[in-house]
Amino acid sequence: MNAGGHANWQGGWRASLPELLTREWDVLVIGGGITGAGILLEASRRGLxxxxxxxxxxxxxxxxxxxxxxxxxxxxxxxxxxxLTREAVREREALLRDAPGLVEPQRFAFPDYGASSRKRRTMLAGLALYDLFAGRRERHWQDASEFALLAPNVARAGLAGGIVYTDAKTDDARLVLRTLLEARRHGAAAVNYITVRSLLKDGDKVTGAVLRDEADGAGLFEVRARLVIDAGGVWAGQLATGGPRLRPLRGSHLLLPSWRLPLAQAISLMHPVDGRPVFAFPWEGATLVGTTDVDHRDGLALEAAITRPELDYLLQALQAQFPELALQETDVIATYAGVRPVLDSGTGDAPSTLGREHAIWCGKGLVSVTGGKLTTFRAIALDVLRQARPQLPGWNDALAPCPIYAPVETPTAPRRMPAPLLRRLTGRHGPQAQALVDAAQDGELEHIPGTETLWAELRWAARAEAVEHLDDLLLRRTRIGLLLRGGGAGHMDRIRAICQAELGWNDARWEQEQAAYTALWSRHYSLPSAASNEPITAA
Incomplete structure (x- = not known):
């Protein structure tokens, strides 16, 4: 058993796993992404x-x-x-209010290359509605000279000006962890590396699930629950039939050093070939570029990875928008790809035209959900619980929205730390931020070069955030596997010095994990090595 990672994750959940899985639960949530985490939080804070x-x-x-x-x-x-847009804008505003330091405003600049005044007015009218939903006025038009000062590296030829508006950005994996932590404060439990082998049934009613601990191979557990909620995202619906048909769509992204693509705000542009929207914005000390929207045909058992046509497509957009920078694939630090659970319209429409609504379907003792957007996870969770309420007799919560996260005190540090850094730690780690600071050793409240991550965040993740494998630590608890060349290989000695003892791994285990991580990163997060005939679907 992993003594370091297991023993401290929110009170030793895995250490007491046999006892935990023999309890009877009101709700068993399957799926540890943002939708499942949101459901766990909303259920537990309402007494389930x-x-x-x-x-x-x-x-x-x-x-x-x-x-x-x-x-x-x-x-x-x-x-x-x-x-969908109105709901998403309102949820964005709630996250900006309740998760400062984790969800932050991001200004967008959209260059206009000779578009008609009618098209420009249409865009501004749409943004006016966007602002109306948010109860603010952020949009405005800038002429060519003003816009060029705002975004000095954009192509000048034909630039008529541009539109500026505001959205928000986050670290999506930390958003999941913060939501799980908040659920824990309300008495919930969450365990990773637990697979569902089958559903338990009494006649045609689901009464729980047979689970297996994949981390320790500790055997099978029968867990009883009044209701099972399948929130597996693109994997949802594998436990029961009758749900909507999904069209898995892959979105791939690039990360570049901020000095190669320096941006003071996000740039939103239209791809020169097919007119699809592409963006680039500053994120965690690097510049993030995305995204593609293609049908994912490689299956869901393995991690998705960018293809050569997707890499070329994104580079083509960058080269057209920032011609003076002469960006090449050698400038790319890392890549990543995700598969979105998009509902299939059945019409064969281009991927980028499909909606991002969620779908819920119910059976006896089982509720399933898929689709939706990261931004709307709370709204989806509340919708799921409304559908689930008839199957939970005696539970009659009104399910009115409430603050997503409880306020957290800003940590105090042994030396003076900038307010934005303390805000970031508070947002990302919530009530654990003070413990993280207190656990830091000499030099660990400094940034890992090229990132906004502190060395202390590695120590804390290894100590207290259910890390089972090295990729958990470097790709999700922290993001340095995306932000540093080679997935952080150049810093591996110091990472090992900080984390190995916290994780409770002996030398053989560390070497095994490092080799597995290096192979994983090379396959799925580096530049694609082989050509592919897979097309990029036009908008």
Whole structure:
């Protein structure tokens, strides 16, 4: 058993796993992405005894591989999805209010290359509605000279000006962890690396699930629950039939050093070939570029990875928008790809035109949910619980929205730390921020070069955040596997010095984990090595 990682994760959940899994629960949530975490939080804060299990790591799937944007979705508004956009904008505002330091405003600049005044007015009208939903006025038009000062590296030829508006960004994996931590404060439990082998039934009614501990191979457990909620995202629906048909779509991204693509705000642009929206924005000390929208045909058992056509497509957009920078694939630090659970319209429409609504379907003792957006996870959770309420006799919560996270005191540090850094630690780690600071050793309250991550965040994750494998630590608890070349290989000696003892791994285990992580990073997070004939679907 992993003494370091297991013993401290929110009170030793895995250390007491046999006892934990023999309890009877009101709700068993399957899936440790943002949707499952949101359901766990909303259920537990409303008095339900709730347990979440995740077959891999928390946020392993789509919820650590998103575009990192908390946004209303302007293109969804343009496609007529007014209700979805209104809901997303309102949830964005709630997250900005309740999760400062984790969800932060991000200004966007959209260059206009000779678009008609009518098209410009249409865009501004759409943004006016966007702002109306948020109760603020952020949009404005800048002429070519003003816009060039705002975004000095954009192409000048034909630049008529640009539109500026505000959305938000986050660290999606940390958003999941913060939500699970908040659920724990309300008495919930969550365990990673627990797979569902089958459902328990009494006649045709689901009464729980047979679970297996994949981390320790400790055998099978029968867990009883009044209601099982399948929140597996793109994997949802594998436990029961009757749900909507999904169209898994892959979105791939690039990370570049901020000095190669320096941006004071996000740049939103239209791809020169097919007119799809592409963006680049500052994130965690690097510049993040995305995204593609292609049908994912490689199956869901393995991690998704960018293809050569997707890499070329994104580089083509950058080279057209920032011609003077002469960006090449050698400038790319890392790549990543995620598979979105998009509902299939059945019409064969281009991927980027499909909506991002969620779907819920119910059986006896089982409720399943899929689709939706990162931004709207709380709204989805409340909708799921409304559908679930008839199957939980005696529980009659009104399910009115309440603050997503309770206020947290800013930690005090042994030396003076900048207010933005303390805000960041508070947002990302919530009530554990003070313990993280207190655990830091000499030099660990300094940034890892090239990132906004502190060395102390590695120590704390290894000590207290259910790390089972090295990729959990470097790709999800922290993001340095995305932010440093080679996945952080150049800093591995110091990472090992900080984390090995906290994890309770002997030398052989560390070497095994490092080799596995290096191979994983090379396959799924580096530049694609082989050509592919897979097309990039036009908008």
């Amino acid at each position: 005894r709730a347990l979440l299990v995740e077959g891999r790591d928390f946020a392993w799937g789509t919820s650590s591989r998103s575009s990192k944007l908390v946004h209303g979705g302007l293109r969804y508004l343009a496609q007529g999805h007014v209700k």
